[in-house]
Amino acid sequence: MASWxxxxxxxxxxxxxxxxxxxxxxxxxxxxxxxxxxxxxxxLTAIRPIAGVEAIACDLDHWQGQNxxxxxxxxxxxxxxxxxCYCDAREDWLLHIDVDEFLLPDRPVAEILRAVPxxxxxxxxxxxxxxxxxxxADDIFTARHFRQALAGPAHAEARAAVFGRYAELLPxxxxxxxxxxxxxxxxxxxxxxxLHGARLNxxxxxxxxxxxxxxxxxxxxQDPVAWRARLPFRLARGAYxxxxxxxxxLAAADGATIDAFYHHVQTAxxxxxxxxxDRGLVIEATLNLRAKIAKMNGDTDxx
Numbered sequence: 001m002a003s004w005x006x007x008x009x010x011x012x013x014x015x016x017x018x019x020x021x022x023x024x025x026x027x028x029x030x031x032x033x034x035x036x037x038x039x040x041x042x043x044l045t046a047i048r049p050i051a052g053v054e055a056i057a058c059d060l061d062h063w064q065g066q067n068x069x070x071x072x073x074x075x076x077x078x079x080x081x082x083x084x085c086y087c088d089a090r091e092d093w094l095l096h097i098d099v100d101e102f103l104l105p106d107r108p109v110a111e112i113l114r115a116v117p118x119x120x121x122x123x124x125x126x127x128x129x130x131x132x133x134x135x136x137a138d139d140i141f142t143a144r145h146f147r148q149a150l151a152g153p154a155h156a157e158a159r160a161a162v163f164g165r166y167a168e169l170l171p172x173x174x175x176x177x178x179x180x181x182x183x184x185x186x187x188x189x190x191x192x193x194x195l196h197g198a199r200l201n202x203x204x205x206x207x208x209x210x211x212x213x214x215x216x217x218x219x220x221x222q223d224p225v226a227w228r229a230r231l232p233f234r235l236a237r238g239a240y241x242x243x244x245x246x247x248x249x250l251a252a253a254d255g256a257t258i259d260a261f262y263h264h265v266q267t268a269x270x271x272x273x274x275x276x277x278d279r280g281l282v283i284e285a286t287l288n289l290r291a292k293i294a295k296m297n298g299d300t301d302x303x
Contacts, residue, residue, distance in 0.1 A: 002113035003030045004093040004183065007085040009058070009078040011037040012099045014046050015293075019140040020099045021053055022292035027109055030091045035062075035081040037074065050296065056081075073237070079194040086193050089186040093123070096193055097181045100141065100219040101127075104285055112213045113183065121191060122198055123183040126210035128283055129174050130222035131268040140289045143222040145268045146215070148281045149178035155281075162275050166265055169245045175266065176220040176239050180210055215283060221266050228258070 006029050010017055017034070024032055032053045036044050039059035047055045056062065058077070063070040066084060071077050082096040093113050097103070103125065105112060116123050130143035150159045150173025159167045172178040179196040190201045198205045220239075221227040231250065234240045240247045250258060263269075276282035 001108075001110035002093060002116075003091040004095060004109060004113055005030050005085075005089060005091040006032045006095045006097065007035070007082050008032075008097055008099055009035040009037055009074075009081045010043070010099045011041065011074075012043070014043040015140050016099055017043040017047060018293050018296075019289040020102070021047065021050060022296040023102050023287060023289060025050075025052060025296060026292060027103060027105065029095075029109070033085050035077075035085075037077060075195055082193045082195075086184060086186060086191070092186060093183045094186055094193070095125075095181070095183045096195070097216065101181065102141070102217040102219070102287060104128075104215040104217050104283075106213045109214075112211060116185075120208060121185045121188055121200060122205055122208070123185075123214075124180050124197075124207050124210045125182065125214045125216045126180045127174065127177060127216045127218045129176060129266075130217060130219045131272070131282075132222050132224055132262075132266050133268040139287065140293075141219040141222070141287070143217075143219065143268075144284055144286060145273060145276075146217050146283050146285065147174075147276055148283075149174040149180075150281065151178040158275075158279050158281060161279075162272065162281075163265055166261060169249050169261075170243075170265070171245065172243070175246070176218055179207065180216055182207075217285060217287075221262075224259075224262055224266075227262065227266075231258075 006024055021032060033056065034047060034053065035056050035058050037058050039057035044055050044057060047053055066080055071080065086094050095103070113123065126149065128146035128148055131145045131147055133144055136142050136144050150162065155173055159170065159173050163170055177196060182197060184191065184193045184198055188200065192199045197207060235247055235251050240250065253261070273282065
């Protein structure tokens with residue numbers, strides 16, 4: 001079997017970090033390494049006792065050991081931490097994801113990785129964006145339906161049908177990233193992981209096809225209140241900077257216009273789900289995150 005590990009740079013509420021850890025421990029990675037972007041994060045205390053998890057505070061000493069200073073952009077900090085973890089990885093593969101991303105395999109991850117041809121240095125995992133469903137009970141990261149990224153010419157008709165008048169704002173067919181995230185084969189000299197891929201000897205490694213056996217459930221915008229709260233950052237420095245059509249529209253929109261956009265694009269209405277199911281573009285999953293946290297903490301009633 002192939003061994004594997006997870007690395008993430010986190011800055012999130014304690015319950016979200018615990019949900020991320022509890023879910024992924026059920027998939028049996030050799031270890032999970034979390035870099036805490038805020039060295040005073042209270043989640044550090046909650047995470048450190050958990051077996052199989054390494055918690056690293058990104059304090060002054062941490063960054064001096066990396067490159068002498070803390071990068072301003074969070075994307076650079078994420079990439080640097082992933083590269084540091086890759087360089088001292090003991091496992092066969094390293095997965096770099098975020099705290100709002102949850103791996104969903106069809107079979108044991110170790111089996112999937114063992115079948116990857118030796119010539120492939122990375123394995124891409126396609127993203128499925130969580131939809132808002134007010135009928136689903138709160139589970140920290142709360143969703144039941146996850147929409148495939150409707151990217152490229154092959155999904156042009158689906159984008160028009162699903163997004164309607166907003167289709168031109170979403171040419172990649174997703175609010176966040178359409179590329180997904182990657183497993184990186186370790187032990188390759190001069191391989192440099194980054195957010196959505198890697199470079200080898202200074203050249204970008206071809207992404208290749210996404211795994212047919214893995215999905216990455218991305219809780220980017222399933223909560224309308226949290227999404228609105230994060231919107232100014234995403235427009236100024238985050239995911240929407242690279243989406244000019246969407247950025248321009250949302251930056252100029254009033255509250256009612258933003259609400260109408262969100263309802264149409266991100267809500268799991270009966271109409272939206274029917275369109276997606278007819279095209280095979282949605283998956284359903286119940287993660288039971290609170291139960292997994294309870295079980296991780298030794299509460300046998302929390303199954």
